[in-house]
Amino acid sequence: MPGATVDPVGPNRHSAWVEHAIAALADAGYQRGGARLAVIELLARQGCAMTAIEIDDRLRATDQGIGRASVYRTLEQLEELKLVHRLEMGRGMASYERIEPSGEHHHHVVCEKCGRVEPFEDPGLERAIGRLQGRVGFEVSEHEVVLRGRCPRCA
Amino acid sequence: MPGATVDPVGPNRHSAWVEHAIAALADAGYQRGGARLAVIELLARQGCAMTAIEIDDRLRATDQGIGRASVYRTLEQLEELKLVHRLEMGRGMASYERIEPSGEHHHHVVCEKCGRVEPFEDPGLERAIGRLQGRVGFEVSEHEVVLRGRCPRCA
DNA sequence: CGCTGGAATGAGAACAAGTCTCATTCTCTT
DNA sequence: AAGAGAATGAGACTTGTTCTCATTCCAGCG
Ligand SMILES: [Zn+2]
Ligand SMILES: [Zn+2]
Ligand SMILES: [Zn+2]
Ligand SMILES: [Zn+2]
Numbered sequence: 001m002p003g004a005t006v007d008p009v010g011p012n013r014h015s016a017w018v019e020h021a022i023a024a025l026a027d028a029g030y031q032r033g034g035a036r037l038a039v040i041e042l043l044a045r046q047g048c049a050m051t052a053i054e055i056d057d058r059l060r061a062t063d064q065g066i067g068r069a070s071v072y073r074t075l076e077q078l079e080e081l082k083l084v085h086r087l088e089m090g091r092g093m094a095s096y097e098r099i100e101p102s103g104e105h106h107h108h109v110v111c112e113k114c115g116r117v118e119p120f121e122d123p124g125l126e127r128a129i130g131r132l133q134g135r136v137g138f139e140v141s142e143h144e145v146v147l148r149g150r151c152p153r154c155a
Numbered sequence: 156m157p158g159a160t161v162d163p164v165g166p167n168r169h170s171a172w173v174e175h176a177i178a179a180l181a182d183a184g185y186q187r188g189g190a191r192l193a194v195i196e197l198l199a200r201q202g203c204a205m206t207a208i209e210i211d212d213r214l215r216a217t218d219q220g221i222g223r224a225s226v227y228r229t230l231e232q233l234e235e236l237k238l239v240h241r242l243e244m245g246r247g248m249a250s251y252e253r254i255e256p257s258g259e260h261h262h263h264v265v266c267e268k269c270g271r272v273e274p275f276e277d278p279g280l281e282r283a284i285g286r287l288q289g290r291v292g293f294e295v296s297e298h299e300v301v302l303r304g305r306c307p308r309c310a
Numbered sequence: 311c312g313c314t315g316g317a318a319t320g321a322g323a324a325c326a327a328g329t330c331t332c333a334t335t336c337t338c339t340t
Numbered sequence: 341a342a343g344a345g346a347a348t349g350a351g352a353c354t355t356g357t358t359c360t361c362a363t364t365c366c367a368g369c370g
Contacts, residue, residue, distance in 0.1 A: 031366060033318045053356070067320030072357065088243035092327070093356060109293045120291050128283035132302070136275050138264045140304035147287070149295035186337055188347045208327075222349030227328065247357075248327060 017098055018044045021083045028081055035070035038062065040078070048119045049087050049095035049108070082142075089146055090115060107144065111151035118151070172253055173199045176238045183236055190225035193217065195233070203274045204242050204250035204263070237297075244301055245270055262299065266306035273306070 021040050022032075030036075038059055043050070052075060059066035075096055078084040087095045089110050095117075099105070106119040129143050176195050177187075185191075193214055198205070207230060214221035230251055233239040242250045244265050250272075254260070261274040284298050 031317050033365075035319060065320085069321080069358080069360095070319055073319090076358095088247065092243070092247055092249065094247065109291045109295065111293065112296070118292065120287075122283070122287055122290065124286060125280075125283045128277070128280045129300075129302075131279060132275075132277055135277065136264045136302060137273065138266065138302065138304040138306050139310045140264065140302045141267070142304070143300065143302045145284075145298065145300050147284075147291060147293065147295045147298045149293040149297070151293050155294045186346050188336075190348060220349085224329080224331095224350085225348055228347090 015044065017100070020101055021078065021098075024081050024083055025077070030077070033070075034064060035059075035066045036074045036077075038064060038066050039071055039074040043078075043084060043096065043098050046097060048106075049085075049089070049097040049117065051090075051093055051095045053093060055096065085142070085144075087144060089117060107146065109147040109149065109151075111154055112148050113150055113154035116151045116153075120147075170199065172255070175256055176233065176253075179236050179238055180232070185232070188225075189219060190214075190221045191229045191232075193219060193221050194226055194229040198233075198239060198251065198253050201252060203261075204240075204244070204252040204272065206245075206248055206250045208248060210251070240297070240299075242299060244272060262301065264302040264304065264306075266309055267303050268305055268309035271306045271308075275302075 018040055021044075022037075025036070026032075039055065042055060042058060052072065055075070056066075056068055056071045059071055060068070075084065075086070075094075079086050079096070082099055084096045085099050085105075087097070087108070089095060089108060106121045107125070109118045109120060110116070125145065129145075133140055173195055176199075177192075180191070181187075194210065197210060197213060207227065210230070211221075211223050211226045214226055215223070230239065230241070230249075234241050234251070237254055239251045240254050240260075242252070242263070244250060244263060261276045262280070264273045264275060265271070280300065284300075288295055
């Protein structure tokens with residue numbers, strides 16, 4: 001689903017992931033907390049990766065005024081529990097996007113001129129990566145693919 | 156006839172890339188310089204990615220005492236000319252490895268526990284990526300694939 | 311309910327990778 | 341050999357991220 005955009009208010013169809021994340025955190029022994037929930041709900045509304053800076057800025061701007069430490073701490077915890085995927089697609093800063101429990105996911109094309117990021121899916125690519133599993137000596141649990149080039153506007 | 160400085164570790168079979176890089180830089184209008192050459196010769200000897208920090212430390216330790224600014228500047232120039240590939244596979248720091256003019260290349264598996272990086276090649280994967288070219292709206296010029304998991308030692 | 315121990319939070323200091331500045335040194339062409 | 345301009349490097353600076361620790365909040369208990 002590339003292109004799912006921000007849903008500023010009210011229930012949204014990604015709330016299932018919010019429940020999933022909350023349950024996983026509870027299972028892992030975490031207590032509830034407002035800052036963590038705010039991060040989770042923000043990520044739940046995004047269709048693609050969002051930089052840590054952007055997440056932090058966005059949450060600092062709310063009336064709750066979430067702190068930077070809480071944002072980064074939460075992102076780290078979510079990554080540890082495989083609830084979000086951490087990506088480094090640009091000049092040294094991390095982005096995050098939620099991981100669907102279903103395994104459904106996408107990869108990214110990045111414009112090397114303007115930095116624009118676009119998601120894409122491809123079953124053939126996934127199949128090729130799947131076939132790789134035995135061939136590398138590691139026990140692979142995730143993968144990421146980044147294509148780089150010029151976007152239509154910059155070409 | 157080209158007075159390439161003696162490599163303290165002895166002659167290496169990648170000197171062709173050194174020549175290639177020097178020629179490309181000259182074509183791009185750069186003058187020669189000792190710091191830049193040192194970076195190029197170091198990269199020429201590596202079989203896989205090396206972090207910028209490592210490159211910098213290594214070159215600072217030489218009797219020439221290459222400066223940090225020169226190292227990063229050179230890496231940026233080499234990347235711009237597509238002579239090296241910049242990778243961000245770990246905790247927010249860049250690695251570099253040379254690009255073979257032949258197009259021959261590999262991808263990486265990273266251990267999420269100990270950080271170990273291992274290269275691998277796979278024609279099937281390359282084919283799948285090649286088939287993708289038209290399907291994404293970008294004019295793709297490079298790609299990178301990173302698998303993450305546990306290495307044999309950490310599994 | 312109101313307590314209480316431990317978890318969660320956030321302000322700001324600390325870090326670390328990378329970038330910028332600019333005086334000096336080096337290259338290359340006359 | 342001289343001059344114009346490129347390359348270099350010491351160190352200041354920026355920036356994304358992490359750490360510290362005093363304060364606030366949560367959940368179980370009486
Ligand atoms: Zn995405
Ligand atoms: Zn995939
Ligand atoms: Zn490599
Ligand atoms: Zn490839």
